Amino acid sequence: MNDMRLMERVVDDTRIKISAKDVQVWYGDSHAIKDVNIDILDKTVTAFIGPSGCGKSTFLRTLNRMNDTIPICRVEGEILLDGENIYDRKVDPVQLRARVGMVFQKPNPFPKSIYDNVAYGPRIHGLTRNKAELDEVVESALKKAALWKEVKDRLTAPGTGLSGGQQQRLCIARAVATSPEVLLMDEPCSALDPIATAQVEELIDELRENFSVVIVTHSMQQAARVSQKTAFFHMGNLVEYGDTTQIFTKPSDPRTESYITGRIG
Ligand SMILES: Nc1ncnc2c1ncn2[C@@H]1O[C@H](COP(=O)(O)OP(=O)(O)OP(=O)(O)O)[C@@H](O)[C@H]1O
Numbered sequence: 001m002n003d004m005r006l007m008e009r010v011v012d013d014t015r016i017k018i019s020a021k022d023v024q025v026w027y028g029d030s031h032a033i034k035d036v037n038i039d040i041l042d043k044t045v046t047a048f049i050g051p052s053g054c055g056k057s058t059f060l061r062t063l064n065r066m067n068d069t070i071p072i073c074r075v076e077g078e079i080l081l082d083g084e085n086i087y088d089r090k091v092d093p094v095q096l097r098a099r100v101g102m103v104f105q106k107p108n109p110f111p112k113s114i115y116d117n118v119a120y121g122p123r124i125h126g127l128t129r130n131k132a133e134l135d136e137v138v139e140s141a142l143k144k145a146a147l148w149k150e151v152k153d154r155l156t157a158p159g160t161g162l163s164g165g166q167q168q169r170l171c172i173a174r175a176v177a178t179s180p181e182v183l184l185m186d187e188p189c190s191a192l193d194p195i196a197t198a199q200v201e202e203l204i205d206e207l208r209e210n211f212s213v214v215i216v217t218h219s220m221q222q223a224a225r226v227s228q229k230t231a232f233f234h235m236g237n238l239v240e241y242g243d244t245t246q247i248f249t250k251p252s253d254p255r256t257e258s259y260i261t262g263r264i265g
Helices: 003-013 056-062 093-099 114-124 131-144 164-176 194-207 220-226 244-249 254-260
Strands: 016-027 030-041 045-049 073-081 100-103 182-186 212-216 229-234 237-243
Touching (some): 030 056, 030 229, 045 056, 056 212, 093 100, 114 131, 164 182, 164 194, 220 244, 229 244, 237 244, 237 254, 244 254
Parallel strands (some): 045 229, 100 182
Antiparallel strands (some): 229 237
């Protein structure tokens, strides 16, 4: 291994943002996630791939305690965010979700104006002191989500009146407005056409300058395009995790190979 590769690896090891330790998830008696251990890096896009029902979304939701909202769901193990267990009793899930934001499969803007959609998080978390500061946060979030130019003259129009791709970028703006450290994306492009998908993928690449991004995707091409790390799940197990190029060119587990070559899925 040359010096540069060695250096990258050392840097990587110091950039752990989330560390999952022995994570198990049950829905009632059904064991959906089995003993998952993974270190997710800061300022990196990590893709979760695997066949339908393997637990990608379930595991993603453990990372900001979104599973708390499902009564039959039980999570065991630890999820450390910068070393602190997010399942600790003293952690407020609402505050946590400002640090670990989420974008869903289907764009889900609130029935409010474009401005109010983005201002929602900063308002409920009291992140700004006055209207001028809030205006700045809204503008900056819309710029990060590559939507500012398209909406700057109609900030008071309803968010639901935008196109599907614009709505998804609005939801991304809403998520980044609280300056989260991690952004979770559950199949963010599945409801979008190819042009809007390309825009969101480009955006994901830009977001990793500031955030750790974790994306669940059914599209292996998308995982290969946007991520630097890939985790392959199968029947609730994390089968393989590594550099995206390695997972797609030299997987070490036969189940990963079967999936990426289209034999299972
Ligand atoms: N709310 C729920 N209640 C009960 N079981 C659930 C719930 N959500 C998911 N499951 C079950 O947990 C397992 C994992 O589902 P999950 O949605 O996490 O998989 P996935 O890999 O994201 O699937 P897909 O790619 O189809 O979205 C499946 O067996 C699913 O039926």
